[in-house]
Each structure stands twice: as structure tokens, then as C-alpha cells.
Amino acid sequence: xxxxxxxxxxxxxxxxxxxxxxxxxxxxxxxxxxxxxxxxxxxxxxxxxxxxxxxxxxxxxxxxxxxxxxxxxxxxxxxxxxxxxxxxxxxxxxxxxxxxxxxxxxxxxxxxxx
Amino acid sequence: xxxxxxxxxxxxxxxxxxxxxxxxxxxxxxxxxxxxxxxxxxxxxxxxxxxxxxxxxxxxxxxxxxxxxxxxxxxxxxxxxxxxxxxxxxxxxxxxxxxxxxxxxxxxxxxxx
Numbered sequence: 001x002x003x004x005x006x007x008x009x010x011x012x013x014x015x016x017x018x019x020x021x022x023x024x025x026x027x028x029x030x031x032x033x034x035x036x037x038x039x040x041x042x043x044x045x046x047x048x049x050x051x052x053x054x055x056x057x058x059x060x061x062x063x064x065x066x067x068x069x070x071x072x073x074x075x076x077x078x079x080x081x082x083x084x085x086x087x088x089x090x091x092x093x094x095x096x097x098x099x100x101x102x103x104x105x106x107x108x109x110x111x112x113x114x
Numbered sequence: 115x116x117x118x119x120x121x122x123x124x125x126x127x128x129x130x131x132x133x134x135x136x137x138x139x140x141x142x143x144x145x146x147x148x149x150x151x152x153x154x155x156x157x158x159x160x161x162x163x164x165x166x167x168x169x170x171x172x173x174x175x176x177x178x179x180x181x182x183x184x185x186x187x188x189x190x191x192x193x194x195x196x197x198x199x200x201x202x203x204x205x206x207x208x209x210x211x212x213x214x215x216x217x218x219x220x221x222x223x224x225x226x227x
Contacts, residue, residue: 004157031212033215040220041219041220042118042203042217042218042219042220043158043203043217044217045214045215045216048212048214050212055212056212056214091157091158093158093215095215101146101207102146102148102160102163103160103207103215104160105150105157105158105159106157107156107157108157
């Protein structure tokens with residue numbers, strides 16, 4: 001079974017530029033998550049989709065971050081404009097259901113904002 | 115809201131030593147509990163899980179028991195190896211609604227030969 005795919009693996013941008021990350025979840029997984037992991041900290045949920053609907057985006061900085069899930073499958077996360085404090089690893093994960101089941105993670109995209 | 119508290123690291127051990135990483139949680143209802151491991155430069159991998167009280171999750175020599183009375187899910191291994199060096203995350207997910215997977219801050223384990 002193919003895992004969660006993310007791209008790119010690494011990205012370096014200047015502050016105030018924009019950037020986009022892409023995620024392809026495991027086939028058939030209804031729930032998709034985007035997490036932000038700052039160095040030395042645990043992952044923090046940015047947004048959670050159930051199929052193509054948003055069920056939790058309470059910690060997403062909506063003035064600069066946006067995300068969509070196309071046709072309930074692939075997802076993109078965008079940052080515009082980026083700030084220095086956005087430097088982190090952005091993790092995408094998916095799970096079969098919305099309760100109790102484990103999530104499977106991609107390898108992440110390491111973003112450096114200079 | 116839901117939260118997970120882990121012991122701070124790094125935990126430094128010699129090979130073949132006994133490992134315990136403490137994890138306690140606060141949650142509404144009865145969550146499922148997980149341990150994830152992150153090796154250097156890699157994403158998170160599920161290590162083990164438990165879905166109800168008194169369940170024991172186990173994998174690769176690691177074990178953790180879901181203790182409802184103490185709201186804990188401590189990770190243990192009888193004899194660690196150098197290859198176990200990684201960051202370990204405790205996490206929970208409630209079993210109602212569109213539940214979020216909530217993580218602790220992680221505990222780094224360093225095992226020396």
C-alpha cells in the first residue's frame with residue numbers, strides 16, 4: 001500500500017514570498033490533516049479535512065495560510081506572505097476514519113524562511 | 115481541551131538499559147492512545163496504540179498500557195538498542211465527532227553503545 005506522499009521535501013524562500021505544499025493521502029482515507037512541527041516541538045494541527053470539508057481549522061493563521069482538498073483526495077497548503085516564524089516542517093497525514101483510528105504521516109516538507 | 119504531557123528529554127541511556135518514557139493525558143470521554151516515533155530526517159511512524167482501558171499496545175519490544183485510573187500511557191522497553199535513538203511522541207484521539215489527533219511535545223532518546 002502506498003503511503004502519504006508530500007512534495008517538495010525541502011523549500012527555502014525569502015520572507016514575504018509565497019509557497020505551496022502538496023499532499024496525496026493514502027487511497028480511501030477520508031480524513032486528511034496538515035500539521036506544523038517547529039524544531040524541538042510536537043506537531044501542531046493546522047487544519048483537518050473530512051472528505052473535502054473542513055472540520056477543524058481553529059489554529060490555522062487564516063490571514064496568511066490557506067488550504068484546500070481537491071475532490072476529497074489531494075490537498076494543498078499555501079502560505080502567503082511567509083514570515084520567518086513559519087520556518088518548520090509541514091506534515092501531512094491521513095486516516096481511514098475520523099475517530100479512534102491511527103493517522104499515517106508523510107515525510108514532511110521542511111520550509112526555511114530567510 | 116485535550117492535552118498530552120510527556121517527560122522532558124533528552125533521555126540518555128546505554129545499550130541494553132531499561133527505558134521508561136512517561137506520558138499522561140487529559141481528554142473528554144475515552145480516547146485512543148498512541149506512541150509515534152520519529153527517526154532523524156524522517157516523518158512520524160506509528161509505534162503502538164491502545165484503544166481502551168487496560169489494553170496493552172506492543173511493537174518492536176516496546177510496550178505501553180492504557181491506564182484510565184492514572185490517565186497514563188507510559189512507554190517501556192526492556193533493553194534498548196542504539197537504533198532506538200529517535201524522538202518519541204505520545205498522542206491521543208477522542209472517539210467521538212471529528213476528533214483531532216493531539217500530540218505531546220516529544221521526548222528525545224539517545225542510546226550509546
